Amino acid sequence: MIGAAKGRTAVLHDGDDEVTVRFQHSTDIWRDFPELVPGVLFAKGITGDVSVDDQIARFGELAAKRLATSSEGELPEIQAWRRAFSKMGLKPTQYRCASESLLRRFRKEGALPRLHPLIDLCNAVSIAYAVPVAVFDVSKIAQYVEVRYAAGDETYLTFSGETEHPPPGEVIFADAEGRAHARRWTNRQSGHSAVREATTDVLIVAEALHETAQADIESLMAAITDELSAVWPVTPRSAILGPSAPRFEFMK
Numbered sequence: 001m002i003g004a005a006k007g008r009t010a011v012l013h014d015g016d017d018e019v020t021v022r023f024q025h026s027t028d029i030w031r032d033f034p035e036l037v038p039g040v041l042f043a044k045g046i047t048g049d050v051s052v053d054d055q056i057a058r059f060g061e062l063a064a065k066r067l068a069t070s071s072e073g074e075l076p077e078i079q080a081w082r083r084a085f086s087k088m089g090l091k092p093t094q095y096r097c098a099s100e101s102l103l104r105r106f107r108k109e110g111a112l113p114r115l116h117p118l119i120d121l122c123n124a125v126s127i128a129y130a131v132p133v134a135v136f137d138v139s140k141i142a143q144y145v146e147v148r149y150a151a152g153d154e155t156y157l158t159f160s161g162e163t164e165h166p167p168p169g170e171v172i173f174a175d176a177e178g179r180a181h182a183r184r185w186t187n188r189q190s191g192h193s194a195v196r197e198a199t200t201d202v203l204i205v206a207e208a209l210h211e212t213a214q215a216d217i218e219s220l221m222a223a224i225t226d227e228l229s230a231v232w233p234v235t236p237r238s239a240i241l242g243p244s245a246p247r248f249e250f251m252k
Contacts, residue, residue: 018251021141023203026148029171030243033084037213038147039221041204041238042138042250043228048197050231052121059124063106066130072103077130080210081186088171090184097186098132116195121227122204129220131208132186134173138201138252140193143176145203147185156180159191173205201252214240 023040030036072078078100082092096104106112106127114120119135126133136145152168155178164183166172171185181190186207195202204224208217217240225236239248 019143020249021138021203021252022144022146022247022249023205024144024146024247025241026146028149029147030246032087033209034243035080035209035213037208037217038241039206039217039238040241040248041221041224041228041236042202042248043204043232043234043236044201044252045234046118046195046200046202046228046232048116048118048199050117052117052124052227052231055121055227055231056124059128060106060111063103063124063127063130067103067107072100072107072130075103075130076210076212077208077216078103080208080213081132084185084209085187088185089169090187095184095187098134098188099126099130099186102127103130116197116199117231118199118202119195121231122224125220125224125227126206129206129216129223131206131216131220133220133224134182134186134189134205135195136173136181136189136193136203136205137195137199138203139199141175141181141203142179145173145175145181147171147173150174150180154178154180156183157190157192159194161191203250 081097085092102123112123122133122135150166150168150170150172154166154174156164156166166180166183172180173182174180181193206217206220221238225238228234228236
């Protein structure tokens with residue numbers, strides 16, 4: 001059962017006959033990481049037949065400028081996630097948050113692999129802000145997504161098709177059917193809810209823990225909203241969550 005988080009709920013309705021989906025962090029996560037600032041966005045009508053080359057180039061330039069004066073590991077956004085990983089009992093140089101992994105690859109290769117226009121865009125935004133950005137196919141989510149500590153009986157599908165079981169206490173993105181849609185919080189997403197060519201409805205989550213996280217997440221979410229609206233015929237709905245408004249609801 002989803003954790004009983006207290007506080008207001010950001011409710012976004014798209015129709016009367018659709019199913020409500022919830023996203024939230026458990027009360028344990030808010031207790032242990034009070035500095036957390038999550039941004040959440042839902043969009044319907046994504047397709048894979050568009051170009052985001054200009055956006056990738058623009059956000060890539062921003063990332064390159066930052067990397068010209070600091071390595072990814074020196075950025076405050078990444079340092080905050082390294083501290084969080086250490087707190088979770090993970091070695092930060094063995095398990096990296098998604099934005100650090102992307103920045104590391106970008107620094108070495110000068111570009112990121114192209115997968116799908118939406119993923120490519122979100123990856124570009126992620127390296128520009130040095131903040132992990134996760135994208136989920138909503139059709140693969142059962143009832144809700146809660147970022148919480150694993151019980152140990154959840155299942156995680158790798159991109160190669162193997163099934164794993166996150167150990168008890170690992171931070172995962174869990175749904176009502178016990179699927180883990182991400183492991184080690186911001187380290188690795190699941191192949192089950194990955195964006196595919198047929199994906200149309202998506203949930204995008206960006207999370208930060210550094211000192212200026214509030215302002216940066218607000219800027220990041222505004223940037224993603226603007227870019228989605230410019231590229232696709234969509235009307236994104238988003239919210240910045242916090243202890244007093246920890247839950248985001250939308251209709252799929």
